[in-house]
Amino acid sequence: FFFFRQGRKIFFRMLVPATRVMLSRGRSLVACLLIGSTSPSLQTSAFHPTRRSPRSAGGLHARRGHAGHSALTLLPGMADGDDGGGVGPFPELTVFDLDACFWDQEMYTLSKVPDETCVVKGDLGGRGEGVIGVMSGRTRISLHKGSLLALQNHNDNKYPGMKVCFASSADTELAERIGRATLKLLEVVPGTTVWDLVVKRDWDGEDVNQIGRRPPLSANKSSTHFPILRELTRIRYDRQLFFDDCQWGDHCGQVERACKEAQTGRGVVTVRTPYGLGVEEWEEGLAKYAGVYQSVDGSDNYSIKK
Numbered sequence: 001f002f003f004f005r006q007g008r009k010i011f012f013r014m015l016v017p018a019t020r021v022m023l024s025r026g027r028s029l030v031a032c033l034l035i036g037s038t039s040p041s042l043q044t045s046a047f048h049p050t051r052r053s054p055r056s057a058g059g060l061h062a063r064r065g066h067a068g069h070s071a072l073t074l075l076p077g078m079a080d081g082d083d084g085g086g087v088g089p090f091p092e093l094t095v096f097d098l099d100a101c102f103w104d105q106e107m108y109t110l111s112k113v114p115d116e117t118c119v120v121k122g123d124l125g126g127r128g129e130g131v132i133g134v135m136s137g138r139t140r141i142s143l144h145k146g147s148l149l150a151l152q153n154h155n156d157n158k159y160p161g162m163k164v165c166f167a168s169s170a171d172t173e174l175a176e177r178i179g180r181a182t183l184k185l186l187e188v189v190p191g192t193t194v195w196d197l198v199v200k201r202d203w204d205g206e207d208v209n210q211i212g213r214r215p216p217l218s219a220n221k222s223s224t225h226f227p228i229l230r231e232l233t234r235i236r237y238d239r240q241l242f243f244d245d246c247q248w249g250d251h252c253g254q255v256e257r258a259c260k261e262a263q264t265g266r267g268v269v270t271v272r273t274p275y276g277l278g279v280e281e282w283e284e285g286l287a288k289y290a291g292v293y294q295s296v297d298g299s300d301n302y303s304i305k306k
Contacts, residue, residue, distance in 0.1 A: 090159040091241035091269070091289050093233055094150070095226075098168040098179055098211070101245040101273050102147045103186075107168075107175035110136040114181050125152060130187035141182050143194075146273075146282035151188040155197055163202040165233070166209040167225040167242070169217070169251075176212040183209075208232045221251050222258035226268065230259070238266035241289045243281065246272045266292065 096102040112118075113136070120133030120140060125148055133140045143151075154164060166183075170176045184195040199207050210217060210225040218224045221244075230237060237259045244251040252270035260267035269292055271285040 087290070088160070089290055089293055090162045090286070092161055092163065092239035093229070093235040093241070094159075094162060094164050094285075095167050095229065095240060095242045095268075096147065096164070096277070097242075097244040097251065097273075098166055099170070099245070100247060101144075101243055101277055102166070103141050103143050103182070104276060105136075105139060105141045107178045108171040110139055110141075110175070110178050112137045113174070113177050114141075114185060116185070119185055124187060124189060125149065127152060128190040130190040131185055131193070132187070134182045134185045136178055136182075141186070143186060144273075144276040144278060146277035146279045148188070149279055150277070150282050151194065151197060155188050155192060163233070163235075164198045165202070165229065166198070166211060167221050167229065168209075168211045169213045169219050169221060169225070169248075170211055171213065173212070173214065176214075179211050180209075219249070220254060222254040226255055226259045237261050237268050238264050238292075240268045241285050242268050242270045243273050243277055243285060244270065245274055245276065247274060 099106045099108075114134045118135040119131045120135065121129055122132040124130040124132060125145075133142045135141075151164070153159060154162065168179060170179055180195075183198070184193055186194050188194060188197050199205060199209070208229065210221075210228055213219045216224060216228065226237070226240075226242075229235075229240075238261045240259075242252065242255055244255075246252050252272050255268050256270050258267075269285070269289045271281055271288060273281045
């Protein structure tokens with residue numbers, strides 16, 4: 001028997017003669033692919049030491065091959081390691097809410113616009129020393145772990161074809177200013193700020209971010225922020241992935257219902273992050289987005305033109 005663990009599930013497989021095994025490392029051990037066997041083998045089983053609701057569309061999936069053997073495959077979006085890279089297809093546009101989602105503070109509670117004298121330096125997830133925090137008065141603003149990982153991988157071009165922007169319904173003009181100033185100070189890797197990566201690299205210096213609720217924006221992102229982003233970026237709703245904490249309203253639900261493409265009937269894929277964007281939520285989003293394009297017969301529907 002061959003045992004391996006993925007999350008809290010323990011899988012096993014009985015290896016049979018004429019079987020070649022390929023192993024790839026992942027979050028504990030991830031996958032086993034059985035090739036060329038025509039002998040019967042036990043189907044993959046999973047034990048659940050604790051009850052837990054599924055968090056994502058990704059994971060291990062057992063299927064029966066044409067030669068009568070079973071194989072374990074990675075579903076689209078599941079990371080091939082601990083780096084949160086995923087395997088695609090990837091969204092063409094990933095949209096992050098800011099407060100309590102992308103970072104750990106709510107801008108409306110703050111009163112000072114930060115500048116270069118307000119930075120806190122430290123280790124950027126093993127990538128070297130850089131700006132890991134920004135002080136607004138006595139309050140420190142920092143990225144959540146999933147946000148940092150997502151942008152570091154994006155900086156390393158691990159998500160081909162993807163761009164990033166922000167959609168925040170910041171309450172006041174001061175909150176907007178604090179938010180934009182913070183984006184220009186927090187670093188993704190040493191020497192590269194969030195603003196450098198998202199605005200300067202992704203959008204060639206154009207600030208497409210929709211931050212605030214003053215007209216033409218509003219408190220309802222589905223009626224203002226996302227239609228404006230759709231027009232500015234020219235990226236279809238059904239090519240977008242959106243993260244929001246949804247603590248002050250169900251922005252994810254509103255965007256899912258309202259922002260759809262007439263041609264496909266599909267819209268923005270959303271993930272709620274009530275405790276902020278962690279690594280698990282980021283990987284869940286990649287897997288959920290990729291899973292949308294997997295039909296019952298295994299073919300994808302990703303070829304629809306813009």
